[in-house]
Amino acid sequence: MISPVDRQLIALLVDGRFHSGTELAGALGVSRSAVWKHLQGLSELGIEILAVSGKGYRLATPMDLLDSERIFAYLHHRASGLLTGLEVHGLIASTNTYLHELAEQGVPGGLVCLAERQTAGKGRRGRQWVSPFGRNIYLSILWRFQGGPAAIAGLSLALGVATIQALRQLGAHDVGLKWPNDIYWRQRKLGGILIEVSGESDGPCHAVAGLGLNVDMSTKQGEAIDQDWADLVAVLGGSARPDRNRVSGVLLNHWLPVLAEFEQRTLVDYIEDWREVDCMVGKTVDISIGSLAHRGTVAGIDDQGFLLLTDANGELRRFASGEVSFSKS
Known part of the structure; x- marks a missing residue:
C-alpha cells in the first residue's frame, strides 16, 4: 500500500519543479530525514527522482496522477450511464485480478478499476506486464453477460477496434492491431488487451476486460520489456505529454458501449473495422x-x-x- 504521506509527497512533486527538503518537510509535517526515507520509498516504486544540492528534489519528468473526478469530466453521457463505479488505486497487484475477485462476490457489472502501478500486472500467457508508477494506463472493466462465454467470443477483437478509435480521437495515427489483442505502432507494441471470463458454459458469466497502454515511459523503465515497444508520447510526436485522465476517459467512452452492446451485435459487426487496422496483413x-x-x-x-x-x-x-x-x- 502507498501511505498517506507518500501520496501527499507525490502530489507535491508532480509539477516537476524542485522542492527543498525543508519545504517538503514543512508541507508534510515530518522531519527532513523522514522526507528522505519517503523519497527512497518512492524510488523503490520506480518513481525517478532527481536530487540536486542547493535545489532540492524533483521528479525526473513531470507526472499527472489519475483522478476519478477528472476522468468523469471526460465521459460522455452514454458511457457514464453504463458505469456502476470507478476506482483509482495507487498500488495494486492486478486490476484484472481485483475485479475478478469482486465479481466472485457478486459485485454488479460496470465497475471500472484503474491503478497508478501494478505489482503483478498480467499479459498474455501469464507474462508480467511492466507497470511503472504513474506513467501508463492500467485499466480493467467488469461486465456481466447472459449468454455464456461462447456468446462473447471475439470480444477482445471488438475492444481492439474500440481502442484504435479512441487513440485516433486522441490524435494517434499509424496505430494498428496485431492479432489477437495487441495494439501496435510501426511494429512496436503500444498496448495489449487481456480478457478473462468466468461463469456457466451456456448461462450467466462475467468478463474482466483489461487494457495496458504505454503512455509516457522512460527507456530505463522499459528495460524489462522483452520486445520492441512504444508509448503514446512517441506516437504523438513527443510534442506534449498526454493527460492520462483524458486518455482514460476517451478509452472508456469507446469501451463501455462495446461491452454493453456486444451480445446483441457480436463480432460480425466489428470484423471489417478490425481488418482496416490489421497491421499484420502481408507480413x-x-x-x-x-x-x-x-x-x-x-x-x-x-x-x-x-x-x-x-x-x-x-x-x-x-x-x-x-x-x-x-x-x-
Missing part, C-alpha cells in the same frame, strides 16, 4: 502453439476472428489461438 510471422511453431504470411482474419496464414506450400491455414511474432528472418 511474415511465426505462430507458436505449445511446442509447435508455424511460419507463414498473414492473409488477415476470417469472419470468426481466426487468423489466416499462408504457409510455405501456399496452403491457407486457420488458427483460433497462438502466440504470434513478426519473423526476424
Whole structure:
C-alpha cells in the first residue's frame, strides 16, 4: 500500500519543479530525514527522482496522477450511464485480478478499476506486464453477460477496434492491431488487451476486460520489456505529454458501449473495422502453439476472428489461438 504521506509527497512533486527538503518537510509535517526515507520509498516504486544540492528534489519528468473526478469530466453521457463505479488505486497487484475477485462476490457489472502501478500486472500467457508508477494506463472493466462465454467470443477483437478509435480521437495515427489483442505502432507494441471470463458454459458469466497502454515511459523503465515497444508520447510526436485522465476517459467512452452492446451485435459487426487496422496483413510471422511453431504470411482474419496464414506450400491455414511474432528472418 502507498501511505498517506507518500501520496501527499507525490502530489507535491508532480509539477516537476524542485522542492527543498525543508519545504517538503514543512508541507508534510515530518522531519527532513523522514522526507528522505519517503523519497527512497518512492524510488523503490520506480518513481525517478532527481536530487540536486542547493535545489532540492524533483521528479525526473513531470507526472499527472489519475483522478476519478477528472476522468468523469471526460465521459460522455452514454458511457457514464453504463458505469456502476470507478476506482483509482495507487498500488495494486492486478486490476484484472481485483475485479475478478469482486465479481466472485457478486459485485454488479460496470465497475471500472484503474491503478497508478501494478505489482503483478498480467499479459498474455501469464507474462508480467511492466507497470511503472504513474506513467501508463492500467485499466480493467467488469461486465456481466447472459449468454455464456461462447456468446462473447471475439470480444477482445471488438475492444481492439474500440481502442484504435479512441487513440485516433486522441490524435494517434499509424496505430494498428496485431492479432489477437495487441495494439501496435510501426511494429512496436503500444498496448495489449487481456480478457478473462468466468461463469456457466451456456448461462450467466462475467468478463474482466483489461487494457495496458504505454503512455509516457522512460527507456530505463522499459528495460524489462522483452520486445520492441512504444508509448503514446512517441506516437504523438513527443510534442506534449498526454493527460492520462483524458486518455482514460476517451478509452472508456469507446469501451463501455462495446461491452454493453456486444451480445446483441457480436463480432460480425466489428470484423471489417478490425481488418482496416490489421497491421499484420502481408507480413511474415511465426505462430507458436505449445511446442509447435508455424511460419507463414498473414492473409488477415476470417469472419470468426481466426487468423489466416499462408504457409510455405501456399496452403491457407486457420488458427483460433497462438502466440504470434513478426519473423526476424
